[in-house]
Amino acid sequence: MHAHEIAEPYPVMSAQTSALEAARLIARERRPGLVVIGPDGAPTAVLSAAQVVRFMVPDYVQDDPTLAAVMGEEPTAKIAARLERATVASLLPREPEELPVLNSDDTVLELAAVMARLGSPLAVVMDHREIVGVVTASRLLETVLGDYQ
Amino acid sequence: MIFSVVVFGIVYVLIATEKVNRVAAVLAGAGVILAFGAVTTEDAFYSTETGIDWNVIFLLFGMMVIVGILKLTGVFEYVAIWATKKAKGRPFRVMALLSLITAVASAGLDNVTTVLLIAPVTLLVCDRIGVRPVPFLIAEALASNIGGTATLVGDPPNLIVASKSGLGFNDFLINLGPVVVIMLVAFVALSRLLFRKDFVADPEQVAEVMTLDEREAIRDRPLLVKSLIVLALVLVGFTLHGVLHIEPSVVALLGAGILIAISGLRPKTYLADVEWETLLFFAGLFVLVGSLVKVGVIDQLANLLVAATNNSVPIAMMVLLWGSATLSAIVDNIPFVATMTPVVSELVAPGGQYAGQNGLWWALVLGADLGGNATAIGASANVVVAGIAKRNGHAITFWEFTRYGLVVAVVTLLIATPYLLLRY
Numbered sequence: 001m002h003a004h005e006i007a008e009p010y011p012v013m014s015a016q017t018s019a020l021e022a023a024r025l026i027a028r029e030r031r032p033g034l035v036v037i038g039p040d041g042a043p044t045a046v047l048s049a050a051q052v053v054r055f056m057v058p059d060y061v062q063d064d065p066t067l068a069a070v071m072g073e074e075p076t077a078k079i080a081a082r083l084e085r086a087t088v089a090s091l092l093p094r095e096p097e098e099l100p101v102l103n104s105d106d107t108v109l110e111l112a113a114v115m116a117r118l119g120s121p122l123a124v125v126m127d128h129r130e131i132v133g134v135v136t137a138s139r140l141l142e143t144v145l146g147d148y149q
Numbered sequence: 150m151i152f153s154v155v156v157f158g159i160v161y162v163l164i165a166t167e168k169v170n171r172v173a174a175v176l177a178g179a180g181v182i183l184a185f186g187a188v189t190t191e192d193a194f195y196s197t198e199t200g201i202d203w204n205v206i207f208l209l210f211g212m213m214v215i216v217g218i219l220k221l222t223g224v225f226e227y228v229a230i231w232a233t234k235k236a237k238g239r240p241f242r243v244m245a246l247l248s249l250i251t252a253v254a255s256a257g258l259d260n261v262t263t264v265l266l267i268a269p270v271t272l273l274v275c276d277r278i279g280v281r282p283v284p285f286l287i288a289e290a291l292a293s294n295i296g297g298t299a300t301l302v303g304d305p306p307n308l309i310v311a312s313k314s315g316l317g318f319n320d321f322l323i324n325l326g327p328v329v330v331i332m333l334v335a336f337v338a339l340s341r342l343l344f345r346k347d348f349v350a351d352p353e354q355v356a357e358v359m360t361l362d363e364r365e366a367i368r369d370r371p372l373l374v375k376s377l378i379v380l381a382l383v384l385v386g387f388t389l390h391g392v393l394h395i396e397p398s399v400v401a402l403l404g405a406g407i408l409i410a411i412s413g414l415r416p417k418t419y420l421a422d423v424e425w426e427t428l429l430f431f432a433g434l435f436v437l438v439g440s441l442v443k444v445g446v447i448d449q450l451a452n453l454l455v456a457a458t459n460n461s462v463p464i465a466m467m468v469l470l471w472g473s474a475t476l477s478a479i480v481d482n483i484p485f486v487a488t489m490t491p492v493v494s495e496l497v498a499p500g501g502q503y504a505g506q507n508g509l510w511w512a513l514v515l516g517a518d519l520g521g522n523a524t525a526i527g528a529s530a531n532v533v534v535a536g537i538a539k540r541n542g543h544a545i546t547f548w549e550f551t552r553y554g555l556v557v558a559v560v561t562l563l564i565a566t567p568y569l570l571l572r573y
Contacts, residue, residue, distance in 0.1 A: 058276065059541040064269035066223045069365035070230055071273065 003111055004104035006143045007125040007133030012037045015044065015089035020080060022088050023052050032121035032136055036088055043099055043124045043131065045092050050121075055083065055091050100124060104132050108143060111135055150444040153187050157437050165480040172426045175433030175484075188440045199439030201432045204312045204398040209259075209428060211401025212302055215380060216258050217422030218408050220266060222373035223366035225254070229270040230363035238278045238358035240348040244285050245337045247271055251289045252296025252333050256303045257384065260293040260530040262422070268537045277361065279354035283543050284344040287550055290534040291522050291557045295336060297530075298518040299329040301387065301397060305431075306486035306517045311397070313490040314497075314510050318387035318397060324511050328568045332519075332561045339560060343553050372412055379408045430483070438487045450488075451495040455502045462503055466512040466569045469493070473516025474562050478523035486517045508573025515565045523558035525550035 012035045013022055022034055026049050033048035054062070056079050061067045100120040102111055104127040115123050115137060125132040160178035163169045182188055192199045232250055236242035247267060255263045267289055275282035297303035301311045301321040311321065367373060386393065386400035395403075409419050441447050458465035469489075476485050493513055496503045503509055521528030525535055525547045531554070535545045 058272070060269040060272035060276075060537075063537065063540075064226065064266075066226050066366050066368065067269055067273050069368075070226060070361050070363060072360060072362060 001108050001143065002104065003102050003106045003108070003123075003125040003135060004127065004132050006108070006139060007104070007135050008139060010035060010122070010134035012043075012131070013047075013088055014038075015087065015092070017088045018084065019052070019055065019086035019088055019091050020083040022047060022091070023083050026052060032138070034088075035122070035124055035131070035134060036092065037131075040129075041131070042129060043101060043126075045097070046100060046120055046122060046124070047088060047091055048121050051091050051093075052083075055086065101126055102135075103127070108140065111140060112144075115140070150446060152185065153182065153440040153444045154446055156181050156187075157441055160437060161480075161484060164484060171481065172430045172433070175430055175437060179433040179436035182436060182440045188436065188443055192439060192443055193436045196439070199443045201435040201439075202309070202312050204396055205308045205435075206398075206428055206431055208302070208308055208312075208398040208401045209305070209431065210423060211398065211403075211405040212259065213262075213423045214405035214419055215376070215383065215401070215408055216262050218372070218412055218414065218419055219376040219380060220262070220422065221369065221414075221418070222376055223368045224373055224377070225266040226270050226366035227363045229267060230274070230361050230366065233270075233274045233358055234361065234363070238274075238350070238355035240278060240280050240350050241341055243274060243278070244288050244340060244344065244348075247274075247285065248288045248292035248337065248340065249333065252292040252329075255293040255296035255530075256299045256329075257380070258302075260297045260304060260528065261533050263293050263297075264290055264530045264534050265537075268534060272537075272541050272543075273361075274358060277354065277358045278350045280350045281347055281543070282541075283538060283545055283549070284347040284553075286534045286538050286543075287545065287553050288340050288344065290528070290530045290550075291554060292333070292336060293530045294518060294522045294528050295329060295332050295557075295561060298332075298515060299326050302401075304514075304518050305427075305483050307514055309483070309486050309490050310493075310510055310514050313494050314507075316507065316510060317390040319391065320507075321514075322388075324507070324572075325514065328515075328565060331568075332564050335560060335564060336557060339557060343556060375411050376408060379404050379411075382407075434484055434487050438484075438491065441488070442491050447488075447491045447495065451492045451502075454492060454496065460502065462506050462508065462573070463570055465496070465503060465506075466508050466573065467566070469509055469512035470516040470562065470565060470569060473513055474520030474523070474558065477517045477520030478527045478558065482517040482521055482528070486513065489513055506573065508569055511573065512565075512569055515569070516562070519558055519561045519565065521558075522554045522561070523551070524554060527554070527558075 011025060015036055033046055035043050036045040036047055038044045098118060100114050100118050100123040102114060102123055102125055104125055111123055122134050122136045124134055156178050160174050163174040164171045183193060188199060194200055228250055229247060232246040233243050236246050251263055251267050268286055271285050272282050275285055301307050301318045383400055383404035387397055458468055493509050495501055497506050497509055525531050531550060538545045
């Protein structure tokens with residue numbers, strides 16, 4: 001089976017999109033992450049749900065996780081406001097990372113290998129410069145285990 | 150002689166310009182010195198005159214293990230939040246208390262560790278009371294360098310001086326403690342003036358700080374008790390050096406060993422905070438400086454210093470104090486002190502030009518430690534604080550730090566000047 005056969009349509013966003021909008025989409029549709037595209041429509045990054053969650057935590061709490069305990073409940077409005085002030089670009093790692101991008105004729109094993117190596121919850125399937133769709137980890141497992149009794 | 154001086158010079162320039170990682174620079178330099186036979190392995194590894202100072206290496210290692218375990222208990226966060234609540238979130242009081250906590254902690258621990266522990270809490274507190282955290286972070290870095298001056302274990306240059314001079318924990322505390330207390334009082338008063346525009350907070354937000362629960366910071370109460378007991382025993386061991394005749398390095402290693410045994414932690418956890426790079430840096434540096442000792446460069450430096458100071462102890466102290474401070478403001482104070490220690494050692498040794506004049510040691514330590522405050526790159530704590538601030542979206546520019554740091558460095562050195570001249 002080839003990548004294009006299991007790829008599904010998937011929402012994409014630009015790096016300038018509001019972080020709150022991206023977070024809402026992930027939450028509403030239970031997505032493992034989103035594909036970030038550049039002005040030419042080509043993928044530039046994968047924003048995982050974990051990266052959005054990480055942004056909810058102030059950097060100083062990431063430096064010293066003990067502080068999360070002393071702070072008590074962080075008002076949800078404050079977290080939402082922090083996301084509203086940010087863009088998708090600010091949620092992404094500062095250094096560009098290798099993209100989980102595969103060709104449409106790549107095999108399921110190649111897909112799994114790339115996703116495992118990069119620790120990505122999804123992979124983008126391309127046909128030349130066009131995005132064919134996205135394969136998520138759950139879709140991949142569903143494909144592999146589908147007929148197995 | 151020329152070969153050793155050239156290698157040392159190249160390494161020093163590489164460290165100062167930060168063109169190459171400092172550990173790589175000293176290890177490469179030490180490797181070249183050894184490979185070309187300027188020093189033998191006997192000189193480098195076994196000699197107390199020209200070799201690696203294992204007392205310093207193991208004292209650092211032992212303290213890193215103890216602090217690494219103590220850090221896991223959450224005691225620093227507890228104390229910082231407790232103090233902030235005692236200050237009722239009023240910005241100046243918060244700054245003064247956090248600075249004093251940093252200074253006291255720095256006297257017992259490494260400066261970098263102290264600021265790494267206090268900076269995240271400071272960011273949280275400033276976030277809650279709605280003030281800019283930059284002045285608070287700068288004040289803490291400055292306080293850490295002042296506080297670290299007071300004890301043998303407070304700052305790496307002090308460890309080097311202690312090991313070569315034979316001066317003990319109590320000597321440091323008695324000779325530097327009082328003047329450091331005066332400096333801290335002056336620093337707190339000065340910070341009221343220097344950062345006066347940054348003490349405006351929203352009263353409603355200030356009230357928010359009272360909702361922080363410091364008790365939640367203590368994650369492992371039994372470990373906290375064990376760690377504090379061991380730390381107290383180690384400090385007692387340091388102070389009883391004159392009675393027990395156990396080197397501080399052995400005391401620290403014993404403390405670390407006992408704490409490892411009774412904590413039941415895994416090696417990955419208790420070794421997590423050991424800065425292997427720092428230990429290697431010291432080892433390489435000792436080999437390089439040892440080669441200068443062996444070929445007689447240090448003797449010549451000592452003679453030059455005697456000639457320049459006209460056989461006068463007060464002039465020698467002032468040259469060491471202000472010279473060390475100036476150089477430490479620009480370059481890493483550890484290689485500088487490692488180089489100057491054998492020079493001063495020769496001068497104050499029996500038969501030396503300034504035999505028995507320990508004031509020279511204190512001038513070197515005060516200059517090297519306090520000079521680091523003058524610029525953003527003068528001390529490791531400054532660099533670490535700037536990095537944390539930047540990561541949290543509050544970049545500290547070189548000049549912003551230096552604007553405050555230079556004033557504090559000059560004021561503390563002006564306090565040290567009459568102290569040295571009158572006391573020694």
